[in-house]
Amino acid sequence: RLNLTELLLGYYPEMGLADARRAWMEAKLQRKRGEFPEGPKSSNEPEHTTSPPNGISVADLCRRYVKYAREERTKRSWLDDEKQLWRDLVPRYGHLPAIELSRDQLEDMLAEVEKRGPRAAQKLLAVVRGMFNVAVKHRRKDGWDRNLQNNPAANIELDRYEADPVYVK
Numbered sequence: 770r771l772n773l774t775e776l777l778l779g780y781y782p783e784m785g786l787a788d789a790r791r792a793w794m795e796a797k798l799q800r801k802r803g804e805f806p807e808g809p810k811s812s813n814e815p816e817h818t819t820s821p822p823n824g825i826s827v828a829d830l831c832r833r834y835v836k837y838a839r840e841e842r843t844k845r846s847w848l849d850d851e852k853q854l855w856r857d858l859v860p861r862y863g864h865l866p867a868i869e870l871s872r873d874q875l876e877d878m879l880a881e882v883e884k885r886g887p888r889a890a891q892k893l894l895a896v897v898r899g900m901f902n903v904a905v906k907h908r909r910k911d912g913w914d915r916n917l918q919n920n921p922a923a924n925i926e927l928d929r930y931e932a933d934p935v936y937v938k
Contacts, residue, residue: 777848824914827870828863831855833912834900850896857882857893867904867914872921879927891927898922 778784778792825833831854838847861878862870875897883890901920907913 824866824868824916826863827865827867828859830867830900830904830914830917831859831863834903837903837907849892850900853889853893853896854900858897868916870921872925875922876925879925883927887928894922894925894927898925 776796778789778796784792831851835847835851835854838844838850844850857878862874875894879890879894882893898920901917901922904913904917905920908915908917
């Protein structure tokens with residue numbers, strides 16, 4: 770019986786095809802030597818983000834939530850959640866303390882994402898809302914922000930997205 774493990778090598782366009790092939794060959798060689806190849810330590814996130822003095826930053830909250838979703842909750846879509854957070858939320862508001870992120874800021878970001886596609890905005894809202902729900906619930910545990918008591922995404926509503934019907938003959 771063969772045990773398969775998924776190995777993340779990188780993301781396009783940051784990693785081109787030639788680099789991906791080299792990384793794959795190196796992982797294959799490590800496996801033949803009996804070692805377990807490891808991908809990047811973190812898939813999408815920047816190496817360093819500084820935590821503000823008045824609580825954890827939005828970037829740190831995203832990092833903590835993804836770790837929670839992956840390890841404690843074993844959420845299957847944690848990688849998609851991570852991609853969405855690091856593509857849309859962290860570049861804009863990652864430097865802010867999580868407690869200072871406002872509903873207005875989230876609505877502005879979602880309006881921009883909605884231009885790309887209404888479904889993308891709905892998915893991002895669901896991830897951000899879920900992340901803050903978990904953070905508020907676990908605020909008294911280590912690694913979470915004790916001061917975070919409200920979810921800024923709690924009452925945001927987007928226009929309902931309905932897929933076009935598909936007709937089969």
